[in-house]
Amino acid sequence: MMNLTKTLRKQGYDLIAGPIRNHQLLQLWLKTPFNDVELYYAHLEHAFTSPVALVAIENKALHIDATTKDTYGFNIGMSLLQELLDSMGLGVLQLSSEVVSGKKISISYQGAVTKEVPIGELQNYLSNADFKHPNKALLRNANRDQILLISGVLFAKNLVVSIETDVAIDPAFIIKLTDRVAGEIEFSKQGSHTLQMVSAGKSFFPVAVKASRIYFDKGHFNKTQLITDNRMFF
Numbered sequence: 001m002m003n004l005t006k007t008l009r010k011q012g013y014d015l016i017a018g019p020i021r022n023h024q025l026l027q028l029w030l031k032t033p034f035n036d037v038e039l040y041y042a043h044l045e046h047a048f049t050s051p052v053a054l055v056a057i058e059n060k061a062l063h064i065d066a067t068t069k070d071t072y073g074f075n076i077g078m079s080l081l082q083e084l085l086d087s088m089g090l091g092v093l094q095l096s097s098e099v100v101s102g103k104k105i106s107i108s109y110q111g112a113v114t115k116e117v118p119i120g121e122l123q124n125y126l127s128n129a130d131f132k133h134p135n136k137a138l139l140r141n142a143n144r145d146q147i148l149l150i151s152g153v154l155f156a157k158n159l160v161v162s163i164e165t166d167v168a169i170d171p172a173f174i175i176k177l178t179d180r181v182a183g184e185i186e187f188s189k190q191g192s193h194t195l196q197m198v199s200a201g202k203s204f205f206p207v208a209v210k211a212s213r214i215y216f217d218k219g220h221f222n223k224t225q226l227i228t229d230n231r232m233f234f
Helices: 004-010 075-087 117-127 136-143 171-181
Strands: 028-030 039-040 069-075 100-110 111-116 147-156 158-165 185-191 192-200 205-217 220-226
Touching: 004 100, 028 192, 069 075, 075 158, 075 192, 117 205, 117 220, 136 185, 136 205, 171 185
Parallel strands: none
Antiparallel strands: 028 039, 028 147, 069 100, 100 158, 111 147, 147 205, 158 192, 185 192, 205 220
């Protein structure tokens, strides 16, 4: 079994922390001192113009499936799981009130695909770029190195969760959970004490991002620096 977080970080990616799941390729985010990161521009080309064309590719070297998982203690895992369910519109499940104790929780993904733009192409784009419009606020944030660029996103079709409980799982309990989410999650028993959840996979959702800080010097692009591995940003 491979560790999900470590596998992602080897490729420059971090799992998205928190319930917000609107991350997309080539977004610009703003990180000012003492404030949370916030979406700044929905696409790089909304802020900059450049003669360099950018083409997204699939990173097939980053292979993620349900055997690549992170395993947590029960309470930490339940907290992380609830944030994921909230982000997918399934907060109504409120599993923590239904499964109150257990040993561990494993979280993984199926049907994952990674889209990214090579960093060299992005640097070439920015080296030849101008602001799309005169913009003093954008210039100020650029010169203060407060702009983050998403150069890669890992999307997944299915969330897969295994919950090892302290008590045997009653089939009636599985029926109750299934009714509550109206078919959005499939529940099953894996042995007498393990509940497995697999989301319906009706659409892809962002799981992890590769992000870089953009550095400017007096209005001139200088460099990008990978910020992955610092969970405070996303």
